[in-house]
Amino acid sequence: MKKDQNLARLLVMLAVVFALMAALRPGQFVTMANFGSMMRQFPEYGIMAIGISLTMITGGIDLGVVGTANLSAILAAKLLIGAVPRGAPPEQALPFVALAALLALACGLACGAFAGLLISRFKIPAILATLGTQQLYTGIAIGITNGRPQSGLPLLYSNLGNTEFLGLFPLSFLIFLLAALAIGLMLSRARFGTCMYMLGTNPKAAQYAGLGNASILVRTYMLSGLLSSVAGLIMMARANSAKAEYGTPYTLQCVLIAVLGGIDPNGGFGKIAGVTLAVFILQFLSSGLNMFNSISNFYRDVIWGGVLILALVVNSLLARREARLAVRRGARATRA
Amino acid sequence: MASTVLKVEGIEKSFGGVRALKGVSLEIRAGEIHCLAGENGSGKSTLIKVISGAHEPDAGWIEIGGRRLTRLSPIEAISHGVQVIYQDFSIFPNLTVMENLALNMELMDKRAFMNYRRARAIAARAVSQIGFDIDLDERVENFSVADRQLIAICRALLQDSKLIIMDEPTSALTKKEVKALFSVIKDLQSRGISILFVSHKLDEVFEISERYTILRSGENVAMGSTDELDRSAFAFHMTGREFSEESYRPAGPRGDPILSVKGLSRRGCYSGISFDLAPGEILGITGLLGSGRTELVETLFGLTRPDSGAVEVRGNRARIRSVKEAIRHGLGYVPSDRLTEGLFLPQTIERNTVIAVLDRLAGGLGLLRRKAVAETTARWIRDLSIATKDPSLPVRTLSGGNQQKVVLARWLANDLSVLILNGPTMGVDIGSKYDIHALMRKLAAEGLAIIIVSDDLPEVLACASRIIVMREGAFVRELDPASTTESVLSELSTGVA
Numbered sequence: 001m002k003k004d005q006n007l008a009r010l011l012v013m014l015a016v017v018f019a020l021m022a023a024l025r026p027g028q029f030v031t032m033a034n035f036g037s038m039m040r041q042f043p044e045y046g047i048m049a050i051g052i053s054l055t056m057i058t059g060g061i062d063l064g065v066v067g068t069a070n071l072s073a074i075l076a077a078k079l080l081i082g083a084v085p086r087g088a089p090p091e092q093a094l095p096f097v098a099l100a101a102l103l104a105l106a107c108g109l110a111c112g113a114f115a116g117l118l119i120s121r122f123k124i125p126a127i128l129a130t131l132g133t134q135q136l137y138t139g140i141a142i143g144i145t146n147g148r149p150q151s152g153l154p155l156l157y158s159n160l161g162n163t164e165f166l167g168l169f170p171l172s173f174l175i176f177l178l179a180a181l182a183i184g185l186m187l188s189r190a191r192f193g194t195c196m197y198m199l200g201t202n203p204k205a206a207q208y209a210g211l212g213n214a215s216i217l218v219r220t221y222m223l224s225g226l227l228s229s230v231a232g233l234i235m236m237a238r239a240n241s242a243k244a245e246y247g248t249p250y251t252l253q254c255v256l257i258a259v260l261g262g263i264d265p266n267g268g269f270g271k272i273a274g275v276t277l278a279v280f281i282l283q284f285l286s287s288g289l290n291m292f293n294s295i296s297n298f299y300r301d302v303i304w305g306g307v308l309i310l311a312l313v314v315n316s317l318l319a320r321r322e323a324r325l326a327v328r329r330g331a332r333a334t335r336a
Numbered sequence: 337m338a339s340t341v342l343k344v345e346g347i348e349k350s351f352g353g354v355r356a357l358k359g360v361s362l363e364i365r366a367g368e369i370h371c372l373a374g375e376n377g378s379g380k381s382t383l384i385k386v387i388s389g390a391h392e393p394d395a396g397w398i399e400i401g402g403r404r405l406t407r408l409s410p411i412e413a414i415s416h417g418v419q420v421i422y423q424d425f426s427i428f429p430n431l432t433v434m435e436n437l438a439l440n441m442e443l444m445d446k447r448a449f450m451n452y453r454r455a456r457a458i459a460a461r462a463v464s465q466i467g468f469d470i471d472l473d474e475r476v477e478n479f480s481v482a483d484r485q486l487i488a489i490c491r492a493l494l495q496d497s498k499l500i501i502m503d504e505p506t507s508a509l510t511k512k513e514v515k516a517l518f519s520v521i522k523d524l525q526s527r528g529i530s531i532l533f534v535s536h537k538l539d540e541v542f543e544i545s546e547r548y549t550i551l552r553s554g555e556n557v558a559m560g561s562t563d564e565l566d567r568s569a570f571a572f573h574m575t576g577r578e579f580s581e582e583s584y585r586p587a588g589p590r591g592d593p594i595l596s597v598k599g600l601s602r603r604g605c606y607s608g609i610s611f612d613l614a615p616g617e618i619l620g621i622t623g624l625l626g627s628g629r630t631e632l633v634e635t636l637f638g639l640t641r642p643d644s645g646a647v648e649v650r651g652n653r654a655r656i657r658s659v660k661e662a663i664r665h666g667l668g669y670v671p672s673d674r675l676t677e678g679l680f681l682p683q684t685i686e687r688n689t690v691i692a693v694l695d696r697l698a699g700g701l702g703l704l705r706r707k708a709v710a711e712t713t714a715r716w717i718r719d720l721s722i723a724t725k726d727p728s729l730p731v732r733t734l735s736g737g738n739q740q741k742v743v744l745a746r747w748l749a750n751d752l753s754v755l756i757l758n759g760p761t762m763g764v765d766i767g768s769k770y771d772i773h774a775l776m777r778k779l780a781a782e783g784l785a786i787i788i789v790s791d792d793l794p795e796v797l798a799c800a801s802r803i804i805v806m807r808e809g810a811f812v813r814e815l816d817p818a819s820t821t822e823s824v825l826s827e828l829s830t831g832v833a
Contacts, residue, residue: 191698210659
């Protein structure tokens, strides 16, 4: 019941934002060009938002996603730039592109595992542990690049990354859909997903039920790291380079998406379907606002911050109402 | 005829479509100890909240301090001398005992700064009222549940009260502490304070109260003088069911021990613990809080590790280093604090029931088989007669007794050989208590080995096939329940003859 109401609310919001933008900027917003551009923009932060959502469901948070994404991308870029000579034919570049992608994914897993260990073994609050890892990973990334963008990637990489299917859907968009479906299925149907929800609800009871809290946490942060590295590879393809400071504002934006999408910041509740809708809502808002010359980009942070706080307040009020209704339903079910 | 402190009549209160109180009356006389009894969900708590001003009644009136009111605000209730000690005590765990005790007084005097000398005097006076020996500078979170409750009681005693309402005050106290509490209550009575004692425990009602009111499903079912009430009538009024108090003869052990504990020790908790447990046995372990009883069984379940000693399961050495390994050896544990350790309160009844057997309900790719999950849940709801129509509701919507059955179902759904229950019926209504006892006996008869850890001595005597008393981390003596009594057990646990 709760989930359906939340999804219904998000669908209404999506429709309202869409209708508003379409009405105010019909010639710009409702165009193939705009949709094509939006589909190229949101996958990178949408995938990181899914990662953050996972960690929030277990009662934590991962503020290190952007650092992980950039570090992974930089390692991949260094490998590609070092191994593939300029102007090499695609056949020669292909194995190195695959190897670089694997290296990036492995880096994401390792970054996540480290954060997971800090949180589960050393009992450091997730928000502090990942604030630390974010700084650490960004710092390493800056250190090994001297802060310079890593460009000169083989042509094959950006060609692959910007492939369009059916002349419309970019590869990154399909990767986002795949990630959302797989993670959504895992949360709603898999044993591991249930364990994550239960751990996020009550870690002590999870311990007494023998769920193995430490291993669940480490695996959750590894998953978040893996998704971040995928986002890093997408960013690298779009920018045709890797840099330690790409996508810095994404951290707050991803937290905003998770909360707007109905992930309970106290852990234990939330669905990927909601997060996906929230990604769309935010992209519509963001693209739409770009079309208003009178709204300066400098106000963007004000808008995102305001929306985040509004979403938190509304969710808190709704949760209170839900709890009251649930008690009543329970009383009725017991009496019946 | 004594004067009346508080009288309510015809109180009605509905929440949504549910009528919690359907015209309830209650009269408390000056200086009396009045017991308000009823099962969970009978409307006791709602009635208390009406009296303390937390809920506004839909109909009926309240007579207090000579005035007849249709509603009462919390401030008015306090100014009329009504104090409530709730089950959650409402104290601050991160503050010291002294701060907790003195804070209200300081706030009421509208002081901006704490004066520690004055605060200490207030706190010392508060604890001395019930002869409570406690370190005033220790943080409250470092004390047991029982001590925290006594702190909450001390704090209420500081206010100038005419009527003190205690909501299930004994649910977490040991025998000795209950005795201490009762003497405090008698002392308060001698000072002219009335007590409304909310309980569903029959022995307490008989021991402490002069008059009683029993609620069932939001209605008065009986009231009068406690002298004229007998046990079977009490149980009948509470539940509307007749219980046969047959005495239980355990079948006793069958075959070789399934669990052997040999010289198990953990520093500061327990030492030199040895015992065998065979299928079909119900071993009762009793002792005061802090006797090491909980620490011992938590080690058996892999939550902590022993410093020395060994555990054998089916004659083989078992190194149980985690709860997962304990479960693999066929152990199940119902913890003492159902709300924080046992249940995932806002999650569904279904998830709470199947959480320990997810492995068996998962198919390829670790995906859960929905049908198997639903069938397992339905089976245990039926087998343990858990009162719910809809397993997709949060488990917190269930009553205490039904919640406890969910925790039990979680372990029974596993292939279990040893079930450990810590306080199996703590905070559970009579009807569910009866059901849980019957279930334990049935399981033992089917060959399960059971350990119950409890300081509810009648319960241990009624259910166990043998009893071990613990004191200060050691086994004091093993007894046969057929040839021992509550007072013997009580003396052995306290060490006071």
